[in-house]
Amino acid sequence: DQQVKQNSPSLSVQEGRISILNCDYTNSMFDYFLWYKKYPAEGPTFLISISSIKDKNEDGRFTVFLNKSAKHLSLHIVPSQPGDSAVYFCAASAQAGANNLFFGTGTRLTVIP
């Protein structure tokens, strides 16, 4: 059973606009969430994380929002750039740093120049 879900397999956005990638989870024990970016034939690279004690974390053009009551998080990229085109995975863990991660199925973002 998929505990972390990314219901949009793909997203296309014009350069300069905002990209919003969504993620839902079902396990209420999850308290640490991460976003990874993955290029073809490469391993995922860490992008940004948020713990359940926060509802927002910002790092440059990337902001992650967490709505615990809705079990929903989102990644905002603004402004979007062509180099942001990749597959984005949402991941969740019941403990930061030690336990394994549960991944969503990914959303392929295409930023159109």
Add this chain to the structure above:
Amino acid sequence: GAVVSQHPSWVICKSGTSVKIECRSLDFQATTMFWYRQFPKQSLMLMATSNEGSKATYEQGVEKDKFLINHASLTLSTLTVTSAHPEDSSFYICSASPGTQFGYTFGSGTRLTVV
């Protein structure tokens, strides 16, 4: 930053042969490493947790006799796919955490094709 090196990046092998994939933490020690597998259009799925100096922990449905894991040192874990079959063709990725709060570091992955 923390770097995890995975080798080889791609391998083609014949059915029935074995393939070894190495995962190294280059600038930190990792008592625990994780092995993931990703089939096309599917999520990364955890296969097993590799523990230095002890037996690996396998996820449900993963055959431990088929996917042999050895974590002989604090910087090296290996995954051996034994008697490989075409259905084992997949993208295998390892990861480790240097213990910081800010995520796991992944290897670059290994594309295994069994013909």
